[in-house]
Amino acid sequence: MRWLRAIAAVAAIALPVAFAPAAVAAPNCTGTVLNTNGSFETPNKGAAVNWYSEPAANVPGWTTSSTAFEIWANSFNGVVPYQGTQLNEMNWNAADTLTTTAFTVQPRAELRVYWAHRGRSTTETANLQINTAGGATLLNYGDFSTATGAWVLRNATTVMGTSATSVVLRFQAITPGSIGNLFDSVEACQTYITLTKTLFSKVDSNADGRDSAGDTLTYQFAISNPAGNDRSLSAVQVVDDRIGTVTAATYRVSGDTTANNQLDPGETWIVRVPYTVTLANMDAGSVTNTAYAQGNTGANIIRSPDAVLTTPLTRVPGISLAKTAWRGGVQLFPGTRVAVGDAIEFRFQVTNTGNTTVNGIAVAETAFNGNGPAPVPTLVSGSTTLTPGQSAQYAGSYTVTQRDIDTRQ
Incomplete structure (x- = not known):
C-alpha cells in the first residue's frame, strides 16, 4: 500500500542509517547509447534514502501510462541501484507501462537493448516490445x-527494417497491484554498415585505344563500421x-587497423575488385552495378543500403567492305582477260571493325557499269548480325556480255 511505503520512507530518514554508495556497474552498450536517461538519474533526488512520486513531465526520455514515475533513490528498501544512484519502480498500484522517447x-x-530487472517483494513479470515511432510493433x-x-x-x-529511422522501447508490467517491477540501466545501441562505390581504374586490356569487351574495370568499395557502433563485424562481404x-x-587494400580481420567500429576498409567488360556492356554503352556490403555481428547478418554506380563506355560502331571477283574458283585481278559468257562471281566480305554489335547488315551494288543485269549480293556465310571482329560473306554473279568486251568495261 502507498501509505505503508510513506511510513517506511520516513523511518528510513529518521534512523541513523549509513549512506549507501552508488552502484558501479559498467555501461552495457560498448557503443553510443541511443536512448536518454535509461538509469532514471534525472531528475536527481539527492542523497536521501527515499522514494519519490515524480511528475511524468519531469522525467526526460520516458513516458508512463501512470500519472507519475516512482523513483527510488540511494538504496531505498535496501535495493542498491544496478547503475547510478536511482532506479524506477514500475506498476505501482496499477499495471504501468514505460515507453522511451523515440530515438534515431x-x-x-x-x-x-539491455536492461536490469528485479522484483520488489516477490517475483515480478514484465515484457519488452520494440516499436517504431509510429507505433507499429516490430517485435514482442x-x-x-x-x-x-x-x-x-x-x-x-x-x-x-529497410526504412526504419526511429524506434521506441516499451516495457509493460504483467503483474498488477501494489507490487512493482524494478527497472534500471535501460540502454539501446546499434550496429550498422555503410558502403560507397567508385571506379578506381580502367585498363585497356587489348591496347586498342578505346573501350571494348575484355577491358578491366576495377571498382573501389569503402566499407565502414561507423564510430559509435556497438559491435565488430566478421565475415564481411561485398555482394x-x-x-x-x-x-x-x-x-582489401587498407583499413584493418587492428589487424584482426574484423571490421571494428570506426574502421573503413578499402576494397578493390576487378570486373571484365562484356559485349553486352559495350552494346548498352555503360555498366551499371548495384552492390551492398554485409557482415556478421555475432547475432545477426546485417547489410548496408544499396550503392549504385554507372560507368559510361564509349561506343564506336564501324564496318568495312572488301570486294573481289572470281571465275571458276580463281580470283581475278585488274588486266585479267575475260570472254563473252564467262560467269564472274563477285564476293563481298563485311567485317565489324567497331566495338559494338552491328545488326541488319546488307550489301547492295550502288554503282555497276556492266552492260548486263547487276549482281545481287546474297548472304552465303556468317550472319546479318556481327559482333566486333566478326565477318560475313556475300556473293553475286554476273555473266560477261559481248558489249562488255566491245566497250572494255
Missing part, C-alpha cells in the same frame, strides 16, 4: 520474470549484381 536508428541496423520479446534477490541483466536484439559475392578481406 539507421535502416537495417542491428539494435541491441514476451514476458520475463525476476525474483527479489538480485538484479538480472537482460538483453534483446533485432534488425531494423554485387555484376561481380557476384566476394570476401572483403581477400580484396
